[in-house]
Amino acid sequence: MKAKSVLVIGAGMGGITAAAHLARSGLQVTVVEKNASPGGRCGRFSRAGHHFDTGPTLFVMPLLYEAEFHALGTSLHDRLHLLRVDPTYHLVFDDGSQLALTADMTSMQQQLEALQPGSFQGLRRYLQEGEQHYRLVLEGLVNRDFRKASQFFSLRNLPLFLRLRPFLNHYRHMAAFFTEPRLKSAFTFQDIYTGLSPFEAPATFSMLPFTELAHGVFYPQGGMYQVVESLTDLASQAGVEFLFNSPVEHIELHAARTRGVRLADGSRLEADVVLANADLPYVYQQLLPPDRMARTLSHKRFSCSTISFFWGLDQPYPSLGPHTLFLADDYQRNFESIDRHLSLPANPSLYLHAPARLDPTMAPPGQDTLTAIIPVGHLSQNGDQDWDQLRRLARSHVFRRLRSLGITDLQDHLVFEETLTPPAWRQRYNLVKGSTHGLSHRLTQMGYLRPPNRHPRYHNLYFVGASTHPGTGLPTAMVSGRLVATRILDELGS
Numbered sequence: 001m002k003a004k005s006v007l008v009i010g011a012g013m014g015g016i017t018a019a020a021h022l023a024r025s026g027l028q029v030t031v032v033e034k035n036a037s038p039g040g041r042c043g044r045f046s047r048a049g050h051h052f053d054t055g056p057t058l059f060v061m062p063l064l065y066e067a068e069f070h071a072l073g074t075s076l077h078d079r080l081h082l083l084r085v086d087p088t089y090h091l092v093f094d095d096g097s098q099l100a101l102t103a104d105m106t107s108m109q110q111q112l113e114a115l116q117p118g119s120f121q122g123l124r125r126y127l128q129e130g131e132q133h134y135r136l137v138l139e140g141l142v143n144r145d146f147r148k149a150s151q152f153f154s155l156r157n158l159p160l161f162l163r164l165r166p167f168l169n170h171y172r173h174m175a176a177f178f179t180e181p182r183l184k185s186a187f188t189f190q191d192i193y194t195g196l197s198p199f200e201a202p203a204t205f206s207m208l209p210f211t212e213l214a215h216g217v218f219y220p221q222g223g224m225y226q227v228v229e230s231l232t233d234l235a236s237q238a239g240v241e242f243l244f245n246s247p248v249e250h251i252e253l254h255a256a257r258t259r260g261v262r263l264a265d266g267s268r269l270e271a272d273v274v275l276a277n278a279d280l281p282y283v284y285q286q287l288l289p290p291d292r293m294a295r296t297l298s299h300k301r302f303s304c305s306t307i308s309f310f311w312g313l314d315q316p317y318p319s320l321g322p323h324t325l326f327l328a329d330d331y332q333r334n335f336e337s338i339d340r341h342l343s344l345p346a347n348p349s350l351y352l353h354a355p356a357r358l359d360p361t362m363a364p365p366g367q368d369t370l371t372a373i374i375p376v377g378h379l380s381q382n383g384d385q386d387w388d389q390l391r392r393l394a395r396s397h398v399f400r401r402l403r404s405l406g407i408t409d410l411q412d413h414l415v416f417e418e419t420l421t422p423p424a425w426r427q428r429y430n431l432v433k434g435s436t437h438g439l440s441h442r443l444t445q446m447g448y449l450r451p452p453n454r455h456p457r458y459h460n461l462y463f464v465g466a467s468t469h470p471g472t473g474l475p476t477a478m479v480s481g482r483l484v485a486t487r488i489l490d491e492l493g494s
């Protein structure tokens with residue numbers, strides 16, 4: 001009997017993972033990708049011997065990656081050479097004080113006690129709570145597939161949800177552990193990875209600082225793009241066919257089913273199942289006929305975007321650690337300007353990544369490679385944001401911040417500069433509103449309340465990736481890929 005066929009729209013992490021699982025189970029799988037290479041938001045570019053990861057730079061939740069590589073019949077550690085990054089971050093505050101987040105608890109104790117006497121005990125308690133949240137979230141939310149409302153809204157889940165403290169505001173809850181605002185910031189800024197401000201996020205997200213300190217933050221030698229290459233190899237070896245430079249223009253429908261897709265060049269590809277990895281709101285709004293869901297999605301909360309700078313430098317800056325984070329004192333206003341005013345904060349928090357500190361091959365000998373990421377609001381509905389001006393402002397903030405670390409000559413040593421702004425994120429990957437993390441993870445957009453992995457009407461049309469279940473992040477995209485592949489196989493009766 002001929003194997004059933006699956007067409008995957010998009011070669012992002014979720015799409016590649018699902019494709020690999022499906023092909024390993026004997027299905028005939030084709031991935032059609034608009035761009036010239038796989039990876040989607042986990043992208044890469046190289047110029048004049050400088051190598052940049054354009055999206056993710058932090059390999060967090062290693063246990064999740066291990067489990068997902070294992071589910072694909074391989075070992076993460078055989079595939080990637082991982083270096084532990086410790087200290088994970090160098091935090092720099094407005095008054096010049098610094099904090100190196102490290103798994104070395106003696107150093108943490110000394111640093112924390114200097115900022116707020118007695119606070120190390122607070123950290124211990126906070127990490128204990130984070131551990132509990134981490135375990136409950138993974139078992140109860142991330143690794144589960146909510147196909148029916150009753151699987152989510154069940155009495156059995158009630159104790160789980162209560163223990164996750166979903167109604168407790170993360171930042172306000174920090175008062176139970178620390179009085180010092182710098183410490184409250186140091187252990188909540190990670191919420192932005194889920195597209196949420198700590199002033200909006202549930203206390204559940206203490207799981208993020210916990211996993212960073214307890215399980216570690218890593219760096220794959222050669223950069224984050226190695227994860228994409230390794231998965232793409234796995235998928236190709238399992239028989240997946242990749243078609244690059246092939247944007248899908250339309251999902252073809254007949255009665256209550258999809259029959260395949262039409263590409264921008266007019267050609268048609270047929271399949272028994274279509275799995276959309278392109279950003280879910282974009283798929284509803286651009287690849288399917290207009291419907292209520294498409295309209296509903298435009299009113300959902302989207303995560304922030306970024307202005308990202310990629311700099312090739314003709315000399316090294318060894319004093320810059322691999323991950324430096326400048327955290328602004330006006331922390332709450334920072335998030336408000338991003339979330340509510342969809343803009344660049346007046347004194348933005350920002351992140352610098354110097355990959356050559358971890359892997360010297362990321363820059364030519366005697367030179368340096370630097371990425372600066374400044375979180376900003378996503379694209380507004382009325383297009384009133386002046387991105388050129390905001391880009392210039394963001395750039396001057398990075399140089400100002402660097403001066404506070406004694407680095408005053410970076411501009412004189414720029415060999416080249418590349419920039420990504422929200423319109424570029426939208427254009428490159430079809431991300432609705434240029435939102436880099438897709439739909440945000442507020443309470444009403446999580447679990448069963450997140451757009452599901454299967455279309456409610458066209459039952460052979462599925463979704464995978466950041467804006468569907470379980471949500472944003474590389475390892476999460478791999479979980480999404482495995483869950484949806486399992487569902488497709490169940491529903492095909494394979």
Ligand SMILES: Cc1cc2nc3c(=O)[nH]c(=O)nc-3n(C[C@H](O)[C@H](O)[C@H](O)COP(=O)(O)OP(=O)(O)OC[C@H]3O[C@@H](n4cnc5c(N)ncnc54)[C@H](O)[C@@H]3O)c2cc1C
Nearest residue numbers: 010012014034040041055056057058248278465466473474
């Ligand atoms: C700046 C930034 C920093 C980040 N940092 C981290 C981090 O440190 N750690 C971490 O774990 N995560 C991080 N993330 C999040 C992570 O990158 C994403 O959650 C993850 O890569 C999303 O994968 P996805 O499967 O949803 O697919 P996507 O990456 O969205 O891929 C979807 C693919 O579909 C393609 N596509 C779109 N439309 C079409 C079409 N019409 N036809 C054909 N193909 C199409 C796109 O080109 C793309 O390749 C970061 C993201 C960004 C942007």
